[in-house]
Amino acid sequence: MTSSRPTNETLATTKKPSDSVDFTPARRRWGAMDLSLIAVFAALMAASIAVPGINVGVLGVPITLQTLVVALCGLVLGFGRGTAAVSLYILLGLIGLPIFSGFRAGPAVLASPSAGYIVGFIFGAAVIGLLARFALRSRWRAGALFGAAMVGTIVVHSFGIVGFLIKGMALPAAIAADVIYLPGDVIKNVLAVVIALSLHRAFPDLLVRRRK
Amino acid sequence: MRNAGNNCIVLDRAAVTVEAADPRSQETKTILAPVSLTLTEQRIAIIGANGSGKSTLLRLLNGLVLPSSGTVQVNGNSTQRDVSAVRRSVGFVFTDPLSQLVMPTPQEDIELSLRRQKLSKAERRHKATAILADYGLAHLAESSIYELSGGERQLTALATVLAVAPDILVLDEPSTLLDLRNTRLLMERLDALPQQIIMSTHNLDLAARFDRILVIDCGQLVFDGEPDRGIARYRELAG
Amino acid sequence: MVAGYVPGESIVHRTRLGLKALLLLLVAVLCLASPALSPEFSVGITTATLILVVIGHVVAGLGWQRLWRAVRLMLIFLILIAAYQWWQFGPLIAWQVIAAIVATVLASNVLTSTTPVDTLLDGLAALVRPLRRFGADPERFSLTVALMLRSIPYVIGAFADVRDAARARGLERNLVARSLPVVISTVAYARATGDALAARGLGDPEPPEAR
Numbered sequence: 001m002t003s004s005r006p007t008n009e010t011l012a013t014t015k016k017p018s019d020s021v022d023f024t025p026a027r028r029r030w031g032a033m034d035l036s037l038i039a040v041f042a043a044l045m046a047a048s049i050a051v052p053g054i055n056v057g058v059l060g061v062p063i064t065l066q067t068l069v070v071a072l073c074g075l076v077l078g079f080g081r082g083t084a085a086v087s088l089y090i091l092l093g094l095i096g097l098p099i100f101s102g103f104r105a106g107p108a109v110l111a112s113p114s115a116g117y118i119v120g121f122i123f124g125a126a127v128i129g130l131l132a133r134f135a136l137r138s139r140w141r142a143g144a145l146f147g148a149a150m151v152g153t154i155v156v157h158s159f160g161i162v163g164f165l166i167k168g169m170a171l172p173a174a175i176a177a178d179v180i181y182l183p184g185d186v187i188k189n190v191l192a193v194v195i196a197l198s199l200h201r202a203f204p205d206l207l208v209r210r211r212k
Numbered sequence: 213m214r215n216a217g218n219n220c221i222v223l224d225r226a227a228v229t230v231e232a233a234d235p236r237s238q239e240t241k242t243i244l245a246p247v248s249l250t251l252t253e254q255r256i257a258i259i260g261a262n263g264s265g266k267s268t269l270l271r272l273l274n275g276l277v278l279p280s281s282g283t284v285q286v287n288g289n290s291t292q293r294d295v296s297a298v299r300r301s302v303g304f305v306f307t308d309p310l311s312q313l314v315m316p317t318p319q320e321d322i323e324l325s326l327r328r329q330k331l332s333k334a335e336r337r338h339k340a341t342a343i344l345a346d347y348g349l350a351h352l353a354e355s356s357i358y359e360l361s362g363g364e365r366q367l368t369a370l371a372t373v374l375a376v377a378p379d380i381l382v383l384d385e386p387s388t389l390l391d392l393r394n395t396r397l398l399m400e401r402l403d404a405l406p407q408q409i410i411m412s413t414h415n416l417d418l419a420a421r422f423d424r425i426l427v428i429d430c431g432q433l434v435f436d437g438e439p440d441r442g443i444a445r446y447r448e449l450a451g
Numbered sequence: 452m453v454a455g456y457v458p459g460e461s462i463v464h465r466t467r468l469g470l471k472a473l474l475l476l477l478v479a480v481l482c483l484a485s486p487a488l489s490p491e492f493s494v495g496i497t498t499a500t501l502i503l504v505v506i507g508h509v510v511a512g513l514g515w516q517r518l519w520r521a522v523r524l525m526l527i528f529l530i531l532i533a534a535y536q537w538w539q540f541g542p543l544i545a546w547q548v549i550a551a552i553v554a555t556v557l558a559s560n561v562l563t564s565t566t567p568v569d570t571l572l573d574g575l576a577a578l579v580r581p582l583r584r585f586g587a588d589p590e591r592f593s594l595t596v597a598l599m600l601r602s603i604p605y606v607i608g609a610f611a612d613v614r615d616a617a618r619a620r621g622l623e624r625n626l627v628a629r630s631l632p633v634v635i636s637t638v639a640y641a642r643a644t645g646d647a648l649a650a651r652g653l654g655d656p657e658p659p660e661a662r
Contacts, residue, residue, distance in 0.1 A: 031645075033646070035594065035645070035648070037641045039596075039644075040599070043602035047603055047607045050607055051607060088596070095563075096563030098563075104521075104524060106559035108555065108557070108558075108559035108563075109559075111479070111552055111555035111556050112524075113525055113552070164528070164531075169531050169532050169535055173531050195627075202638070203642075271646075274650055299651075303650075304647075312647040312651075314644065315601065316600075324594070324597075324651075327653065373651065376651075
């Protein structure tokens with residue numbers, strides 16, 4: 001984090017050294033701003049399970065914000081930092097912080113039937129972050145970002161179903177147990193896109209520039 | 213303290229612009245018009261309205277913001293080329309100490325500051341305890357930063373910055389969140405410091421005691437000189 | 452944040468973290484790998500492991516209520532799994548699968564309930580340290596962990612503030628009004644923290660020659 005000149009890339013990619021325009025996570029080392037964004041988004045993941053869900057009425061069940069934050073990690077932080085934020089959250093949950101849904105904690109979660117979702121969060125955020133790069137350059141930005149988020153949702157749900165199967169559940173039961181979360185996740189993806197686009201306006205210097 | 217009294221900050225036509233909020237436009241917005249300054253005085257105040265560009269000017273001084281054009285040099289180091297050397301010599305105190313204090317307790321936060329010096333964990337702990345004692349904060353060492361009063365927080369933030377012995381101290385409205393008594397306490401601490409101090413403030417009584425005043429208005433440096441005349445100019449601008 | 456740690460003086464509490472982690476690994480291996488040998492053998496091993504884990508739970512003074520709470524959270528899934536396994540492979544295998552899940556979940560609950568968070572974090576840092584030679588940076592990693600822990604209360608506070616504000620404006624059921632301000636203030640907070648770290652010369656990667 002040494003420059004305040006906004007460069008392109010994902011929404012919150014800001015203040016990066018001007019000599020590294022290409023965002024290649026393995027090569028470019030993260031600066032203080034990157035670490036801070038990763039840490040705070042991981043905290044957002046953790047906090048989202050500690051706050052009561054929002055009762056919107058249409059679904060009959062309160063909406064929890066966890067999968068919304070997974071989508072935001074990808075859309076706002078991009079591939080490398082978004083994946084890192086979700087991974088950091090999961091790592092700290094695994095070593096024993098009660099930050100998984102239902103205040104669960106520890107490696108127990110990996111043995112539980114819903115383990116697939118936890119692992120899926122990492123890959124979901126990664127896929128969304130990867131696709132967001134392209135979506136942001138598209139002419140239909142909102143639609144493309146929503147598409148990216150939906151692909152991520154499919155990845156998370158696939159992992160969830162595989163997790164059920166590994167634990168010995170039948171495929172129809174696994175799918176049935178999974179799809180009840182799908183409508184909520186679609187709504188949350190719309191919300192994630194609205195939030196991502198609003199962040200542009202709230203932080204003009206985080207702005208995305210079109211490639212020349 | 214490496215070279216008290218011999219600091220020299222040079223801004224050469226340094227300007228800051230940002231790209232417009234609409235990604236489709238190619239326009240840029242000027243935050244700070246080109247400014248050339250040589251800052252050598254021990255106590256320099258920057259005054260101006262909210263959003264006038266004071267913070268941006270201060271952030272140029274330690275490389276938190278890089279000039280879009282022109283250069284900023286601190287004791288010969290360019291903020292663009294050698295930002296870590298610049299940050300070693302320039303300590304920065306923010307308006308809100310809570311954004312500055314990272315660890316849960318003052319003790320741990322000072323240990324964090326000391327990480328830049330290659331010390332062992334035990335040495336860091338020992339040194340942090342000594343620093344807190346120096347600044348009269350020993351009794352708060354293990355308190356949560358959320359339990360401290362605003363004044364205690366700002367003094368802690370100051371101590372974490374001074375822990376690494378910078379040559380220059382830059383403060384961005386450090387007294388804005390403080391009451392009168394704590395403002396006075398903070399200023400007493402600052403007065404006693406050997407470092408060069410560059411501080412922005414809305415408190416004109418404080419500014420009046422400085423050696424030199426810069427008045428910023430709408431991203432332009434509109435006055436540079438003696439405190440009395442600078443304050444008069446600022447009052448004029450405020451209408 | 453709900454603390455997972457239950458203070459106590461039991462022998463489980465006093466056991467070193469490394470040993471507890473090793474035992475946990477052993478439980479997982481016994482329960483999940485034993486079916487590869489023979490079904491009858493694995494049923495016996497898994498049942499014995501489960502009994503030992505429950506004894507450990509009781510010895511640690513964690514109480515039956517805590518045990519039940521851990522099981523209750525996954526009860527629906529356990530029933531679905533048990534039904535399918537019973538139908539496919541019979542009651543013995545169904546029992547083995549369920550007992551394996553419950554044993555590993557309980558064992559890791561025992562570990563996290565009897566170890567303070569500080570110790571867990573130190574353990575994590577110790578795990579990362581050997582990775583230094585592969586380019587990992589333990590200092591920056593622990594800084595990020597510390598930043599995350601410090602930010603959780605802030606973000607929870609932001610959720611509460613925003614909920615109150617939305618309620619005051621009659622927007623309690625409006626998803627955007629409930630979530631957007633939280634994310635905006637969270638990003639603002641992250642940026643202020645990032646600036647403060649950079650200003651203190653922390654968190655930025657050090658140039659190789661400085662090492």
